[in-house]
Amino acid sequence: MVFANSKTDYQDLPAGAKAAQKQSGNTIPMVFVTTADGSESIRGISYDKLKNDIRDVDRELRKHLETVDVIGSSSGETEVADAAETSDAMLSEARAWTNSDGKTITAAVKAVNDTSVTFVINGNEVPYPLANLSADSRMALKELVNQ
């Protein structure tokens, strides 16, 4: 879940969240549900809906999520992309990486530059700031690049 400040964060919202905002009226708080990559809107939930019966919202959204692709626009290429994750095109096959908060994600590595690493997760390329990785993970990436 992502907290977005309506006064300062609108411009930084991904396209899917901006599209969901258009379905959500003008009253805050509101909730946007997007694909995992943020590219597509799944549902915008207005304050009125939240206020009227939050259980209905929960029930209806859960049902809807069973029918949609939550991964994102490139998920149709997952099979090809998954194969690519293990190919020579990747700097690294999928392995665990840890961020500075101790959270771990499993991702292949496609590219590394001075400030970010491009992870590949379930076929989706995700740029990730090097500064947010743990020292150990940054070191492992450095060794990977120097190989």
Added chain:
Amino acid sequence: MKKSLLLLGVLASLPLVAKGDMRIPSSVYTMEEIEEAKAEALEEEEPLIFVYTDPGTS
């Protein structure tokens, strides 16, 4: 099941946000951490859920 738990977590947190209470749980990402949120959502095969509000609203 994961989707349901995620959604219930979001909905349960709304009253805090709506009251302008800034005690955001550590499991909640801010917009500065959006790439981390995407990475986790993709790995978990879950949707991204945004709570959009003005934290100064009482």
